[in-house]
Amino acid sequence: MSDSLKICKGLVTLLFLTLAGPASAAKPFTEGMVTITLDDGWTTQYTLARPELNSRDIPATYGLVTRAIAEGWGGYMTLTQAQTLVSEGNDIASHTLTHPDLTSLTPPQLLSELRDSRAWLETALGLPAVPNLVVPFGLQNGPVLDVIRQHYASSRTVNAGRNFRDTVVYDLRANDVARNVPVSAVQGWVDQAILEKSWLILVFHEFTNGTPTRDTQYVTSDFEAILDYVQTSGVRTVTLSEGVALTERRTHPDLTAGFFVYTDGLQNGFANWSWADHSLDETNVVHSGTSAIRFEPDTWNGLMFHHSGIDLSQYQSLRLWVHGGTVGGQAVRLVLHDGAQVLGSIRLDTALGGAIAPGTWQQVTIPLASIGASTGMLQDIYFQDDSGTDQPVVYLDDVVFLPN
Ligand SMILES: [Zn+2]
Incomplete structure (x- = not known):
């Protein structure tokens, strides 16, 4: 599809939005925004993605599994590397202690995964606060959310979509950029965020300079192409913390409409x-x-x-x-x-x-x-x-x- 056609389609969608009325109130931001989140704390994020982000001055949000760092699990970043991310101005989110399915835990286990991971990050990385949670596998439910709300200012899922000013910040949507997602698809999402003034959160896991062998690996040169597109498009880049701060910080869905x-x-x-x-x-x-x-x-x-x-x-x-x-x-x-x-x-x-x-x-x-x-x-x-x-x-x- 040509760019002009794409824009035409976008305008038609916008026109339709205007005509369709407020059945689903999605309040736009003042401009479109993109956040790069890197989940789990893989070493290749540090060695392959970080230099590309740094050279373009794009701060990212790293969602760290704290026990992987604390215990030196293979394939994960070291404590020194995580500290470097902080000193270079990146945003850090908790991705729990051990990356469990939070909906399967006992209450004490759940509390420990949420509270102790945040406390570890604050101490080990010298951070005054770690307000945001990246939910393992994107799995959360009502009882889990009750505890998350007590310990975090937001939680990010892996439900696809974009976020708006009135999005519930404990249900942040994010598009997973897995191995099979082409650069052109991500470019389309960026265009859409600009057009509708929404907030697009991208999720990456591991990186490779060769051929991916796992679904969670992304080719570094494709990552570079995405960052280049983000830059040339002029879209605003924000960290997860910055994005949350620009929302209305709605904590619960409005149930009056059902x-x-x-x-x-x-x-x-x-x-x-x-x-x-x-x-x-x-x-x-x-x-x-x-x-x-x-x-x-x-x-x-x-x-x-x-x-x-x-x-x-x-x-x-x-x-x-x-x-x-x-x-x-x-x-x-x-x-x-x-x-x-x-x-x-x-x-x-x-x-x-x-x-x-x-x-x-x-x-x-x-x-x-x-x-x-x-x-x-x-x-x-x-x-x-x-x-x-x-x-x-x-x-x-x-x-x-x-x-x-
Ligand atoms: Zn994860």
Whole structure:
């Protein structure tokens, strides 16, 4: 796609945003921003990425696994190297003591991972404060977040998307730049951040000058190309701490409009367990805000959004918007599941009272009582192909449980 076309598309999206109104209020910053985060504390971040960042005067945020440094784990930075990052003006975030799945820990283990890693960084690196957490695997839920809020000013996930002034700072979105992500894709994300004045956080892990052998390795020359693009684009570069300071520091989602499953990205602790071909960051066909869900409902494949548990008795209905793409008529089944059994299920065309229409957004409201799901602890929401065949792409947006 040519640059002018890309800009045209962006303008169309902006125009649509204006027309679509405040269904999902994403407040822009004064300008687009990019943050480079480097997770885990790999030696190659120090030896290969750091010189490229330094030569361009781009400060980064390093999310360090503290026991790896303290105990000298192979492949990780030394304490002296971590101290050098600080003296060179970089931002340091905690990435816990040992990089566990925080949702699997006992309360004392969780407390130790969060509190002791921060304390170690403050002491070992001579930092007055380490306010930000990079969540291992991006996995957090309500009980974990309760403890994170007590010890940190923000937490960064690996849910794709961009951040806005009113983004909940304990649910910061970040785009993972894994081995297979081309430079051009990252350039597109930077362009989008500039256009919509959002905050793009990029995540890198290891670096290599050769051919990557792991998904988490990125080719150094491609990293250089990304940094060059960031510089020539003129986008503002900020550290995680600087970016958080420019937000409204919202700590909790606004639930008055309902309990969102998805709007611009997964919300409220939902994790993406989907196995269908899909994107949670579709930007060309969007109902409101900046992004929608695109998915291929083929051969029983589905979207699956997992939660630690939602008491459905608090809600009267599930509302969402569906767009049939160019063709429409897809057979897609919504299933609410408690992890052991189906709580309720309905096809979207049945709920609509007619086929999913092409070329337009339609609102679907499903009273939970109508599908026998007015009680129960929801864990999984599925949108699944109900045809067993190859169907055209369908789009979803603004999936929300409406309170009683
Ligand atoms: Zn990590």
